[in-house]
Amino acid sequence: MADIIQVDIYEYLGISFESSAKEIKRAYKNKAKELHPDKNKSDPQAKEKFQKLKEYYDILQDPKLKIAAAERHAQLDGERRRLKEALEAKEREAAARRKEVDIMVQNEKTAQRIRKEWEDYKEATVYANRDARFEIKKSTRFGGHVVVSVRPFN
Numbered sequence: 001m002a003d004i005i006q007v008d009i010y011e012y013l014g015i016s017f018e019s020s021a022k023e024i025k026r027a028y029k030n031k032a033k034e035l036h037p038d039k040n041k042s043d044p045q046a047k048e049k050f051q052k053l054k055e056y057y058d059i060l061q062d063p064k065l066k067i068a069a070a071e072r073h074a075q076l077d078g079e080r081r082r083l084k085e086a087l088e089a090k091e092r093e094a095a096a097r098r099k100e101v102d103i104m105v106q107n108e109k110t111a112q113r114i115r116k117e118w119e120d121y122k123e124a125t126v127y128a129n130r131d132a133r134f135e136i137k138k139s140t141r142f143g144g145h146v147v148v149s150v151r152p153f154n
Contacts, residue, residue, distance in 0.1 A: 008076045009056045009069050017073055028057040 010017050013027040033039070035053055040046035059065040 007056070008073055009059060010073055012056060013060075017070065024057075024060050028053070028060075 010019070013024065013031055015023055015027045019027070031053055032050065035046065035049045037043075037046040037050055040049075043049075059069050
């Protein structure tokens with residue numbers, strides 16, 4: 001019975017803490033059918049598992065031992081609740097980090113887009129200035145007047 005400290009008997013039997021004696025007995029019988037050594041001949045530990053099941057059932061039948069098991073169940077519930085809260089906190093932290101990373105990625109994409117637009121604008125301005133100089137040379141070659149019109153590049 002030393003390992004009952006490590007086992008939640010109610011969970012092992014697949015019943016709730018509030019289960020009646022009849023429900024406990026039904027769960028025990030179902031688990032006994034499942035673990036019976038005659039049905040698990042290939043499992044060398046089947047006999048030990050079956051004996052442990054009987055010990056667990058005996059604990060739930062003895063009022064004093066059942067109280068000890070109930071205390072252990074409450075302790076495990078507290079541990080589960082604490083672990084669940086810790087897990088949920090870590091999940092929230094991870095979600096916040098993912099959100100920060102997503103924002104950083106989006107900001108980087110925006111910065112790249114702005115850099116590309118700026119490079120495109122600079123390149124278009126260079127071509128526009130070159131084309132304007134070409135037009136000036138072309139129109140002044142034969143002694144004409146120079147008219148420069150500047151339009152924004154779209």
